[in-house]
Amino acid sequence: MDSYEKFETRKRDPDPNSVALLVIDVQNHFYSMAxxxxxxxxxxxxxxxxxxxxxxxxxxxxxxxxxxxMLYEWWDGDLILDGSSDSELISDLERRADDPIILKNTYSAFRGTNLEEKLLEMGVKEVIVTGVMTNLCCETTAREAFVKGFRVFFSTDATATSSAELHEATLKNMAYGFAYLVDCSRLEKAFSKS
Known part of the structure; x- marks a missing residue:
């Protein structure tokens, strides 16, 4: 399998003054992946x-x-119901009580939520996408952010899905047409320059 790196022809660092971090669906339901x-x-x-x-x-x-x-049909009724332990964020996740939580019921964090309005109110022009699943909610959110005019950064080491093949396929798609790829070390270097 070819690496996503051959598609990573564009490189850029996020601007800490105009970027927000999106942590997508790091919930008990996805614990084994996350x-x-x-x-x-x-x-x-x-x-x-x-x-x-x-x-x-x-x-x-x-x-x-x-x-x-369509999620009900696609996943044969296996949905994450609000109020269940599966719907809760993983306890090992470094989230603070005052960090906002956006509730969503489809792959995109923008669809049917007020995320876009909140980002625009804060002057956010860029987003970093992390979380699970790389090829479903993370990818859909990244694509929609791009279409909405946000500069997108997609994490290679802080996203996960059910297989390496699907993860790699998404990274190729992101690098080719939607997002700058980042990882922890690249973010650390970029933000230390500010």
């Missing part, structure tokens, strides 16, 4: 906190059949 990247994810959260970058956490959950949409 566990291996939790150290990098928590390091990314720490790097962003030290640079005074605003953080937004999302929780994917469903409240009633009215919000199931």
């Amino acid at each position: 566990r291996p990247v939790l150290p990098a994810l928590n390091a990314t959260v720490d790097i962003c906190r030290r640079a005074s970058v605003p953080l937004f956490f999302t929780r994917h959950c469903h409240k009633s059949p009215a919000d199931y949409g």
